[in-house]
Amino acid sequence: MIQTTELTYQYPKSNKLNFPDFYVKEGDSLLVCGESGCGKTTLLHLLAGLRKPTGGEVMVEDEDISKFSATKMDHFRGRHIGIVYQQSYFIQSLSVLDNLLISPYANDKEKAKIVADRLEIGDLLSRYPNQLSVGQQQRLSIARSVMNEPKFLLADEPTSALDNKNCSKVINLLIEEATNHQAALIIVTHDDRLKKEVSDCIELNPLKME
Numbered sequence: 001m002i003q004t005t006e007l008t009y010q011y012p013k014s015n016k017l018n019f020p021d022f023y024v025k026e027g028d029s030l031l032v033c034g035e036s037g038c039g040k041t042t043l044l045h046l047l048a049g050l051r052k053p054t055g056g057e058v059m060v061e062d063e064d065i066s067k068f069s070a071t072k073m074d075h076f077r078g079r080h081i082g083i084v085y086q087q088s089y090f091i092q093s094l095s096v097l098d099n100l101l102i103s104p105y106a107n108d109k110e111k112a113k114i115v116a117d118r119l120e121i122g123d124l125l126s127r128y129p130n131q132l133s134v135g136q137q138q139r140l141s142i143a144r145s146v147m148n149e150p151k152f153l154l155a156d157e158p159t160s161a162l163d164n165k166n167c168s169k170v171i172n173l174l175i176e177e178a179t180n181h182q183a184a185l186i187i188v189t190h191d192d193r194l195k196k197e198v199s200d201c202i203e204l205n206p207l208k209m210e
Helices: 041-049 070-080 095-098 109-117 133-146 164-180 192-196
Strands: 004-009 016-018 021-025 029-033 054-060 082-084 152-156 184-189 199-203
Touching: 004 041, 021 029, 021 184, 029 041, 029 082, 029 164, 029 192, 041 152, 041 184, 070 082, 082 133, 095 109, 095 133, 133 152, 133 164, 152 164, 164 184, 164 192
Parallel strands: 029 184, 029 199, 082 152, 152 184
Antiparallel strands: 004 016, 004 021, 004 054
């Protein structure tokens, strides 16, 4: 599970962002919605341990990850957190398969093939990322995010570049993968289409900044 309490973050010479408390248990999904500038990506970075909060806690299975050292956080993230970024970051000189195997915590070729087949990109493993469609790249991002069998999955605007058909497919794939791994899934987005797929939703409002 993952839980936040009185979480805040402040950039230099900027207002403080105050985030609502929430709790997501294993296998459940939460949608975090809001317009640009309300702090969605900042929140995702705090949950992933990529930034340290100004105040408050990020609890994962009774551990406050905001108190971890950089080394401990890197290890924890590699072992237990899966991230689907808004823009897919692949190593273009490596094949789809090698992009799936690049993490030292997920270097299992048989598992990569199983995950790729489940996400319907099993026949694309020998291709390179620039040879994939946008939808296929999103599937690759999801596949890579679950290779380490994470405790929780974070997705940053995973459907912003997709049409309605592929939007529904991708969000359902994310939910399915989270359920398969009993991972808590948190999606940050301004895409209102996702509210039809995820019933549990909180709204971030830039007017709540101090």
